[in-house]
Every structure is written in C-alpha cells, then in structure tokens.
C-alpha cells in the first residue's frame with residue numbers, strides 16, 4: 190500500500206455517479222489507490238465497474254457506512270487519507286415510501302464516516318480530505334426565475350432532500366468544530382450511462398424501447414437542470430484536487446428542461462434510432478398522479494466553479510442524450526439484470542396506484 194501517493198475511499202462507487210468517479214480516478218491516477226466501499230443495495234452494481242475491476246490500483250470492499258466498526262477496520266487496513274463520499278439512498282419517490290431508510294444512510298451514515306475520519310486523522314489533518322457529494326435539492330424549489338447559488342438558504346422539502354441537507358450540515362459542523370478538512374459540492378440532476386431505470390431519463394428510455402406507457406407526473410411542467418454524469422465526475426476531480434477546505438461549489442449544466450419537453454425529445458431521438466414513424470413513441474405519454482410535494486424547478490448557478498476552478502460542461506445536452514440512448518440500446522443485458530427482482534416489485538408498487 191505504501192507506494193501509492195494517495196489512498197482514497199470512494200463510498201457508493203458501485204452506484205450511478207460513483208462508478209463514473211471510480212472509473213475516472215482509477216484510469217487517470219495510476220499512483221492513487223481507489224478503494225470502493227459500497228453496501229451493494231438495489232442501486233449498487235459491480236457490473237458497472239467491470240472494465241476497471243482488475244486494475245492494480247482498484248479495490249472493492251462491501252461495507253455499510255452506518256457500521257462504524259467496519260469503517261475503522263478499512264481505514265486501518267488501507268491507510269485511507271481521503272474520502273469521496275457518494276453512498277446514499279438517492280431516489281425521491283423511494284424516500285416518500287420509506288423516509289427512515291434515508292435518515293439512516295444519508296444522515297447517520299455520513300455522520301459515521303465523518304467520525305471515522307476524525308478518529309483516524311486527528312493526529313494530523315495535513316494532506317487529508319473529506320469530499321461530500323451533495324445535491325441541489327437541498328435548496329428547495331425555485332419559482333419561474335432565479336438560480337441556486339452557494340449562498341441560497343437551505344429549504345429541503347422531500348425526505349430525500351431533507352436527509353441530504355442534514356448530511357451537509359454535519360459536514361460543515363465537523364469543519365467548524367473540529368477543523369476536519371472538508372469540501373462539498375451540490376450538483377443538479379445527472380444523466381448518462383449506468384443510471385438506474387427508476388429515474389426519469391433511463392425509465393423513459395426503457396419504456397419507449399419496450400412500448401410501455403411513459404408516466405409523466407402531473408402536467409410535466411416541472412423543470413430540472415441536466416448535467417452529463419461524466420461532467421459531474423470531472424467537476425469532482427477538479428474540486429477534490431483544487432477546492433478550498435470549508436468551501437462548497439455548485440455544479441450544473443446551465444441546461445433547464447421542462448419534463449414534458451424532455452420526454453418529447455427522447456421520443457423523437459428514439460423514433461429515429463428504432464426506425465419508428467415520427468411521433469410514434471410520443472403516443473405512449475401517459476399523465477399520472479403527481480408526486481407529493483413535487484419541487485417545481487431546480488436551476489444551478491455554477492459560476493463559482495467556473496471562475497475559481499475553471500470547470501465547464503463538455504457536452505451539449507442533445508449529444509449527451511444521444512450517447513445515453515445508444516448506451517442503453519447496446520446494453521440490454523445490464524438493463525435486464527438491474528430491472529429484475531426487487532426493482533420489478535418496486536415498479537409495480539410505485540405505478541399501480543397512479
């Protein structure tokens with residue numbers, strides 16, 4: 190272990206964003222040890238990392254972040270000096286069905302990780318870093334105008350965003366109280382390959398492909414700001430290396446889409462790819478009962494990250510969506526694996542009532 194220049198624990202590395210972060214770091218930094226720590230819940234899938242699993246600087250350990258003893262053992266075993274924390278329960282609809290699971294992993298799990306860092310590193314905080322990956326949803330819901338900046342007050346409105354907001358507060362509390370060297374980012378909605386098909390874009394792609402109804406909540410007027418997942422991973426790389434301790438950075442694509450317009454765009458991309466008549470897939474659109482407490486609009490002002498650290502998104506949305514659709518069409522086996530079993534039960538339960 191001693192020949193590595195950094196030994197980074199990435200939590201949630203088997204999930205959607207985590208797997209992109211692990212892939213980027215393992216390939217870009219051969220001198221870093223990347224330890225993926227993941228409980229492998231329904232959302233964690235080691236198939237996401239098949240292309241890097243045999244590389245020398247990659248290791249995986251199955252552990253639950255709420256288990257403090259297990260974390261201490263891993264810190265000792267690998268000599269961990271940095272954490273990039275992504276493990277979380279991440280789906281708003283699931284948080285409405287089971288809020289306490291979100292309190293447990295997102296709040297208790299984060300506090301537990303912070304405490305493990307404090308215990309392990311307190312003799313010497315130099316060259317240490319705790320990076321907390323968070324969401325724009327902590328800021329609540331925007332009206333028609335305005336953007337979330339780093340100074341926007343927190344106003345979470347779903348059990349998911351409340352649990353993430355709480356975890357953000359714990360992170361800052363460890364910075365102010367114990368000087369733990371933390372850095373944090375709040376990102377808008379991600380899309381791309383390996384995205385679990387319970388979230389809007391992969392769910393719609395899967396349903397369009399299988400000619401199943403496309404469940405649009407309410408009137409489809411809610412707005413999200415979409416960022417390609419690889420651009421989020423690039424931002425995490427930049428902030429991990431150059432971000433200022435105690436600082437937070439908003440990440441977003443300056444790319445707002447109304448849900449219904451986005452679903453129409455996906456339908457037209459897929460009509461072409463599947464050789465259907467223009468307008469054929471859009472006939473599947475089905476307006477269903479709205480999500481309770483559905484936030485109207487998210488939109489990020491990522492100026493600080495751009496001005497201070499030079500990051501900007503690399504891809505136009507239409508190009509990113511095409512790449513994403515292609516990936517799903519070429520990776521049917523992946524989709525079949527993740528949509529079997531538990532997900533099938535969740536899907537039936539979630540949409541039967543709507």
Ligand code: NAD
Nearest residue numbers: 201203204205206228229230232233253254276277279379
């Ligand atoms: P995901 O649900 O795809 O993956 C979460 C991962 O965490 C899975 O691999 C899961 O097995 C693991 N995990 C869950 N509970 C765990 C526990 N108790 N112990 C250890 N591992 C556990 O989530 P994602 O979309 O990749 O999101 C990753 C992070 O980024 C989250 O913190 C999320 O809040 C944040 N985020 C997500 C988005 C987005 O659009 N998806 C946007 C901004 C921020």
Ligand code: TYD
Nearest residue numbers: 281378387388389390404405406411413448
């Ligand atoms: P989602 O992907 O769950 O992300 P989040 O709620 O964290 O932003 O949902 C994105 C938007 O799409 C949100 O406004 C809810 C809406 N939506 C639907 O209309 N139908 C669906 O089946 C899903 C999953 C989401």
